[in-house]
Amino acid sequence: MSSGTDTQTLEFQAEVQQLLNLMIHSVYSNREVFLRELISNASDAIDKLRFEALKQESLFEDDPELKIRVDFDAEQRTVTITDNGIGMDRDDVVENLGTIAHSGTKRFLEQMTGDQQKDAQLIGQFGVGFYSAFVVADKVEVFSRKAGVEPQYGVHWSSEGKGAYTIETIERSQRGTAVVLHLPQEQEEFCDGMRLRHIIRKYSDHISVPIEMPAQSGSAPQQSEEKGAEQGEEEQEQTPQWEVVNRASALWMRPKSEISDEEYKELYKHVAHDFEEPLTWLHNHVEGRQSYVSLLYIPKRPPFDLFEQKPAHGVKLYVRRVFITEDTEHLLPRYLRFVRGVVDSDDLPLNISREMLQHNPMISSIRSASVKRILDRLERMAKNEPQMYAEFWESFGRVLKEGIAEDHGNREKIAKLLRFSSTYEEKETPDVSLDDYIGRMNEGQNKIYYVTAESFNAARNSPHLEVFRRHGIEVLLLPDPVDEWLVAHLNEYEGKQLVSIAKGELDLDQLTGEQAEQEKAQREEKEQAYKDLCSRLQEKLNDKVSEVRVSHRLTDSPACLVVGEYDFGVGMQRLLQAAGHNFPAGKPALEINPDHQLIKRLDNEAEQRLQDWALTLYEQSLLAEGGQLEDPAAYVKRVNSLLTE
Numbered sequence: 001m002s003s004g005t006d007t008q009t010l011e012f013q014a015e016v017q018q019l020l021n022l023m024i025h026s027v028y029s030n031r032e033v034f035l036r037e038l039i040s041n042a043s044d045a046i047d048k049l050r051f052e053a054l055k056q057e058s059l060f061e062d063d064p065e066l067k068i069r070v071d072f073d074a075e076q077r078t079v080t081i082t083d084n085g086i087g088m089d090r091d092d093v094v095e096n097l098g099t100i101a102h103s104g105t106k107r108f109l110e111q112m113t114g115d116q117q118k119d120a121q122l123i124g125q126f127g128v129g130f131y132s133a134f135v136v137a138d139k140v141e142v143f144s145r146k147a148g149v150e151p152q153y154g155v156h157w158s159s160e161g162k163g164a165y166t167i168e169t170i171e172r173s174q175r176g177t178a179v180v181l182h183l184p185q186e187q188e189e190f191c192d193g194m195r196l197r198h199i200i201r202k203y204s205d206h207i208s209v210p211i212e213m214p215a216q217s218g219s220a221p222q223q224s225e226e227k228g229a230e231q232g233e234e235e236q237e238q239t240p241q242w243e244v245v246n247r248a249s250a251l252w253m254r255p256k257s258e259i260s261d262e263e264y265k266e267l268y269k270h271v272a273h274d275f276e277e278p279l280t281w282l283h284n285h286v287e288g289r290q291s292y293v294s295l296l297y298i299p300k301r302p303p304f305d306l307f308e309q310k311p312a313h314g315v316k317l318y319v320r321r322v323f324i325t326e327d328t329e330h331l332l333p334r335y336l337r338f339v340r341g342v343v344d345s346d347d348l349p350l351n352i353s354r355e356m357l358q359h360n361p362m363i364s365s366i367r368s369a370s371v372k373r374i375l376d377r378l379e380r381m382a383k384n385e386p387q388m389y390a391e392f393w394e395s396f397g398r399v400l401k402e403g404i405a406e407d408h409g410n411r412e413k414i415a416k417l418l419r420f421s422s423t424y425e426e427k428e429t430p431d432v433s434l435d436d437y438i439g440r441m442n443e444g445q446n447k448i449y450y451v452t453a454e455s456f457n458a459a460r461n462s463p464h465l466e467v468f469r470r471h472g473i474e475v476l477l478l479p480d481p482v483d484e485w486l487v488a489h490l491n492e493y494e495g496k497q498l499v500s501i502a503k504g505e506l507d508l509d510q511l512t513g514e515q516a517e518q519e520k521a522q523r524e525e526k527e528q529a530y531k532d533l534c535s536r537l538q539e540k541l542n543d544k545v546s547e548v549r550v551s552h553r554l555t556d557s558p559a560c561l562v563v564g565e566y567d568f569g570v571g572m573q574r575l576l577q578a579a580g581h582n583f584p585a586g587k588p589a590l591e592i593n594p595d596h597q598l599i600k601r602l603d604n605e606a607e608q609r610l611q612d613w614a615l616t617l618y619e620q621s622l623l624a625e626g627g628q629l630e631d632p633a634a635y636v637k638r639v640n641s642l643l644t645e
């Protein structure tokens with residue numbers, strides 16, 4: 001077969017080399033998954049061919065029976081996985097087996113610690129597809145021919161996984177791909193029919209195309225890759241000694257009661273390209289105005305590209321068992337982009353193109369029903385399986401929060417699923433729902449209070465919390481950058497307004513009950529007493545603050561900054577500016593604490609020193625908000641001079 005021309009030796013892309021090193025030296029314990037990965041690729045290749053053949057039937061050539069074959073040769077110590085799918089040409093092979101297009105790969109590799117145990121776990125999480133062949137093989141060969149091209153444009157790829165591979169053009173009559181694994185002696189256990197069958201049943205039973213192996217009863221056909229290619233498909237078709245070893249039907253079409261958890265989990269690993277088990281799944285057979293099946297999985301851990309603009313994987317769309325496309329934008333909204341699985345429609349046209357998905361009413365209705373199912377499932381999980389929900393929230397809470405801005409129709413439902421930290425227990429792990437908060441609200445309280453900050457500690461130590469602590473009012477602590485977006489879009493929940501404690505004037509009178517009248521009188525007195533100081537400070541800070549006023553929020557801090565009720569918080573302003581948005585930022589107000597020693601002293605300060613104190617108070621308050629000073633050196637100098645005078 002190797003009538004090789006244009007033989008080239010090429011180096012792997014640096015990332016592939018790194019991956020291969022990991023594979024070869026990996027302590028990855030579950031070695032048998034190499035077969036699952038290669039069968040998974042073979043099945044994808046068959047799915048692609050079936051889809052392309054909808055438009056161009058000739059791609060089937062004279063070999064329309066799609067199948068995967070797993071063969072072995074104990075003497076030669078080889079295992080061969082053959083498919084008659086879409087195949088690859090020379091460029092495809094270089095592109096697919098020499099480089100990695102995954103956007104998340106770099107990040108994955110950066111996370112490698114050098115600790116073999118930990119790295120093996122990461123590899124498991126990431127999944128390395130084709131390269132897992134090198135977990136068991138010391139040499140891998142790929143023979144392929146793309147569907148529809150002439151036999152003389154076959155391609156042979158070969159590598160020992162050590163930095164380089166060779167590639168040559170060969171004659172190959174058979175369409176599709178064969179991967180030949182050469183096993184070292186210590187891996188010869190895999191050259192065993194029973195063992196291979198067992199692995200296929202364990203991991204690949206759900207694959208919907210037949211997976212064939214040499215029949216156990218008859219003598220195994222000693223049909224090496226080369227022999228197969230020379231003899232052509234016809235003879236292969238007639239070879240009687242092959243038998244199907246998997247169930248070869250689309251798992252999602254079977255009734256739920258007939259599918260074991262193990263089967264669900266293995267299908268997940270195939271469709272999600274994940275080595276780990278899913279957190280949970282939802283399987284629905286829908287009949288009615290349109291019929292379709294959806295099997296949607298919620299993974300355990302976020303994929304490496306969760307925050308990339310274009311995620312690599314999504315939900316697989318099938319029409320009457322024919323794979324159409326892996327969709328990342330139409331079947332589910334962006335805030336559910338972590339969901340994986342299959343939607344198989346009976347009613348969509350087989351020739352539906354990716355472009356047509358956008359405006360298709362059937363797709364929209366599948367989408368809204370799926371969103372509802374997922375949100376309902378999450379709600380049930382939150383209620384009945386709080387441990388599992390906490391795991392979900394840790395992995396995908398940040399993404400789900402985007403839904404508040406993205407999905408008006410489901411805002412209440414999503415809001416119910418949100419989890420925050422709060423001053424109730426001050427746990428950094430967010431586990432307080434808005435319903436929990438409402439359930440604990442003080443008598444007379446009709447607002448949900450929150451504070452946003454750069455970090456959990458900054459939120460928890462915010463000076464704005466002081467008055468709330470004094471009155472025992474719970475405040476939600478929101479340290480995540482997306483929280484600013486979230487609260488900008490979630491004005492109320494269950495009729496209760498969400499209010500930032502760092503914005504606008506506070507009105508807690510209703511809440512503080514009997515003390516209110518008394519406090520109010522005291523406040524007015526203090527406002528009067530500090531009126532003069534306020535206006536003197538304001539004069540000094542005219543270009544920085546809109547107003548200087550007596551605070552009702554503070555007990556321990558001398559001052560704080562308060563933005564207008566409808567302005568972005570200080571943190572959000574910084575985010576927007578960093579993202580290049582120019583917007584007229586309203587000036588904050590500076591509130592001073594009339595009971596603080598520092599403020600009490602200021603009244604008697606001379607003009608120049610008051611100027612320095614005014615600036616220092618302003619800058620301290622900015623720092624306490626996590627802000628940055630325009631001129632830190634001047635601040636340090638000023639503070640030092642105030643300290644030493």
Ligand SMILES: Nc1ncnc2c1ncn2[C@@H]1O[C@H](COP(=O)(O)OP(=O)(O)OP(=O)(O)O)[C@@H](O)[C@H]1O
Nearest residue numbers: 041042045087088096097127128129130131177273
């Ligand atoms: N049997 C095959 N037939 C045709 N193309 C294949 C085959 N095996 C691999 N490929 C091509 O090589 C690419 C890389 O495969 P690989 O298994 O490394 O990654 P993947 O399947 O894309 O993703 P993952 O690593 O998440 O499984 C595939 O996307 C596919 O284009």
